[in-house]
Amino acid sequence: xxxxxxxxxxxxxxxxxxxxxxxxxxxxxxxxxxxxxxxxxxxxxxxxxxxxxxxxxxxxxxxxxxxxxxxxxxxxxxxxxxxxxxxxxxxxxxxxxxxxxxxxxxxxxxxxxxxxxxxxxxxxxxxxxxxxxxxxxxxxxxxxxxxxxxxxxxxxxxxxxxxxxxxxxxxxxxxxxxxxxxxxxxxxxxxxxxxxxxxxxxxxxxxxxxxxxxxxxxxxxxxxxxxxxxxxxxxxxxxxxxxxxxxxxxxxxxxxxxxxxxxxxxxxxxxxxxxxxxxxxxxxxxxxxxxxxxxxxxxxxxxxxxxxxxxxxxxxxxxxxxxxxxxxxxxxxxxxxxxxxxxxxxxxxxxxxxxxxxxxxxxxxxxxxxxxxxxxxxxxxxxxxxxxxxxxxxxxxxxxxxxxxxxxxxxxxxxxxxxxxxxxxxxxxxxxxxxxxxxxxxxxxxxxxxxxxxxxxxxxxxxxxxx
Amino acid sequence: xxxxxxxxxxxxxxxxxxxxxxxxxxxxxxxxxxxxxxxxxxxxxxxxxxxxxxxxxxxxxxxxxxxxxxxxxxxxxxxxxxxxxxxxxxxxxxxxxxxxxxxxxxxxxxxxxxxxxxxxxxxxxxxxxxxxxxxxxxxxxxxxxxxxxxxxxxxxxxxxxxxx
Numbered sequence: 001x002x003x004x005x006x007x008x009x010x011x012x013x014x015x016x017x018x019x020x021x022x023x024x025x026x027x028x029x030x031x032x033x034x035x036x037x038x039x040x041x042x043x044x045x046x047x048x049x050x051x052x053x054x055x056x057x058x059x060x061x062x063x064x065x066x067x068x069x070x071x072x073x074x075x076x077x078x079x080x081x082x083x084x085x086x087x088x089x090x091x092x093x094x095x096x097x098x099x100x101x102x103x104x105x106x107x108x109x110x111x112x113x114x115x116x117x118x119x120x121x122x123x124x125x126x127x128x129x130x131x132x133x134x135x136x137x138x139x140x141x142x143x144x145x146x147x148x149x150x151x152x153x154x155x156x157x158x159x160x161x162x163x164x165x166x167x168x169x170x171x172x173x174x175x176x177x178x179x180x181x182x183x184x185x186x187x188x189x190x191x192x193x194x195x196x197x198x199x200x201x202x203x204x205x206x207x208x209x210x211x212x213x214x215x216x217x218x219x220x221x222x223x224x225x226x227x228x229x230x231x232x233x234x235x236x237x238x239x240x241x242x243x244x245x246x247x248x249x250x251x252x253x254x255x256x257x258x259x260x261x262x263x264x265x266x267x268x269x270x271x272x273x274x275x276x277x278x279x280x281x282x283x284x285x286x287x288x289x290x291x292x293x294x295x296x297x298x299x300x301x302x303x304x305x306x307x308x309x310x311x312x313x314x315x316x317x318x319x320x321x322x323x324x325x326x327x328x329x330x331x332x333x334x335x336x337x338x339x340x341x342x343x344x345x346x347x348x349x350x351x352x353x354x355x356x357x358x359x360x361x362x363x364x365x366x367x368x369x370x371x372x373x374x375x376x377x378x379x380x381x382x383x384x385x386x387x388x389x390x391x392x393x394x395x396x397x398x399x400x401x402x403x404x405x406x407x408x409x410x411x412x413x414x415x416x417x418x419x420x421x422x423x424x425x426x427x428x429x430x431x432x433x434x435x436x437x438x439x440x441x442x443x444x445x446x447x448x449x450x451x452x453x454x455x456x457x458x459x460x461x462x463x464x465x466x467x
Numbered sequence: 468x469x470x471x472x473x474x475x476x477x478x479x480x481x482x483x484x485x486x487x488x489x490x491x492x493x494x495x496x497x498x499x500x501x502x503x504x505x506x507x508x509x510x511x512x513x514x515x516x517x518x519x520x521x522x523x524x525x526x527x528x529x530x531x532x533x534x535x536x537x538x539x540x541x542x543x544x545x546x547x548x549x550x551x552x553x554x555x556x557x558x559x560x561x562x563x564x565x566x567x568x569x570x571x572x573x574x575x576x577x578x579x580x581x582x583x584x585x586x587x588x589x590x591x592x593x594x595x596x597x598x599x600x601x602x603x604x605x606x607x608x609x610x611x612x613x614x615x616x617x618x619x620x621x622x623x624x625x626x627x628x629x630x631x
């Protein structure tokens with residue numbers, strides 16, 4: 001391994017340690033986790049998974065299977081196992097990121113920090129770490145997506161076809177975003193990656209078709225309707241009733257809005273969940289400094305990506321793709337597909353696969369940009385260096401903001417545990433089952449006493465990092 | 468600038484700001500592990516400070532450790548206000564307008580008698596925390612002298628200050 005790769009690995013280890021430390025502070029949450037754990041504990045693993053094939057609106061049997069496996073392995077040490085699992089996932093994701101970017105030169109190593117900052121600092125990433133159910137399915141899909149790209153970009157072997165099919169089935173039956181794994185394989189094949197063969201791609205297409213047949217024709221799971229939840233639209237948010245009143249007879253404009261919003265948020269960090277919050281605050285003359293930093297970082301990052309695409313356009317037209325081209329083009333296809341998949345409901349975390357590939361693409365495009373600065377005329381080079389410094393600084397702010405977001409989330413989740421009895425009473429879900437009672441006591445004890453609240457960060461400086 | 472110095476400068480411009488950010492995170496984490504948390508309020512010195520900041524989980528933990536939510540305790544000026552530096556946890560929770568925290572403490576038996584409840588309801592009324600008034604005194608059944616409860620709490624801090 002070259003010294004640049006060693007340096008990059010060392011740096012990535014520091015990043016993983018930092019985010020791991022902040023993640024270790026986040027307790028298992030009450031909402032979305034406590035109830036799920038109680039549900040996952042019932043019956044056998046087989047009966048749990050098979051029952052999930054007959055739900056309405058969602059088809060996520062392997063999510064439940066995974067929760068059950070970790071629950072059984074934990075033997076009562078829920079916090080340690082579920083949080084440990086989450087941290088291990090972050091570690092695997094960062095390793096896969098390095099495998100994709102493959103820094104082997106000075107420019108590659110210099111671009112790794114910005115790529116990792118984009119991976120962690122991107123707004124679409126927050127939902128993969130700030131909450132869990134208690135296993136974060138979106139993080140699982142990110143790992144599968146990076147693993148898929150890594151498989152596809154390697155040399156061909158039969159086992160890669162088999163592994164590709166296995167990863168797709170696992171991801172697609174974990175959460176709907178898992179369908180993007182098939183998109184990664186197909187996109188990689190279209191840009192010349194042959195790690196997965198033509199037969200393997202045929203298998204992927206068959207599996208995607210089989211998923212839709214299973215979901216809609218056999219199991220009649222369907223998909224969530226407009227009445228499921230509120231959704232951002234324009235400068236504000238619409239309630240389910242407002243959505244039905246406005247788009248009930250013809251939801252196509254709403255779907256189109258969601259798709260376009262999803263694409264834009266990956267490149268601009270605006271709108272968020274369909275709401276143009278930064279624009280609204282700008283119109284009022286009171287933009288949040290952190291939101292301003294976010295939009296600037298994304299704009300500059302997208303500019304570097306656009307510049308890369310412009311410079312490589314003649315090779316792309318001639319269908320000559322090197323590894324960096326392949327990664328950038330996979331990102332573009334995944335972003336497009338991720339947006340389409342968000343037609344019914346757009347939310348930051350749903351776009352986490354597109355956000356993660358944005359980070360990969362930004363790393364390789366930044367490397368290319370750095371290499372080009374050496375050949376620029378002096379004035380242009382000076383301007384480019386200033387731009388690079390601003391790009392790096394803004395992404396640095398976003399990465400720090402992601403850590404602060406975790407700290408804030410940890411405090412909020414502890415607050416939830418303090419009020420757990422009130423919360424359960426209001427939802428008429430007071431546990432009576434001995435396992436549910438013991439689980440509640442243990443998780444509350446973990447959140448309040450065994451891993452108590454850390455000192456709360458405060459100060460005006462935080463407005464530059466947290467929205 | 469020649470090509471080499473340009474390349475060096477651009478590599479530093481790209482890597483350094485993010486790397487500094489990462490080092491700050493790692494340094495912060497290390498300091499915290501050693502018991503120092505820079506840029507932080509806290510750790511809370513007692514249950515009243517935790518209540519003043521609305522840190523319900525800390526209130527619960529300190530309650531479990533045997534701290535008395537009815538005991539008047541010193542509170543740093545930055546927690547609630549420089550004019551409120553002596554309060555009970557219940558008063559601090561009201562001052563920070565945390566209705567659910569007041570309810571939580573009540574459920575844990577912290578409001579020990581009717582005079583305490585009346586004092587708290589009156590304090591909530593003086594602070595115009597109407598949801599807390601409604602919780603402590605449904606239908607505003609408690610009779611309060613306007614401003615008296617507030618004055619009781621403020622007076623504690625005033626007596627701490629040196630005479631000019």
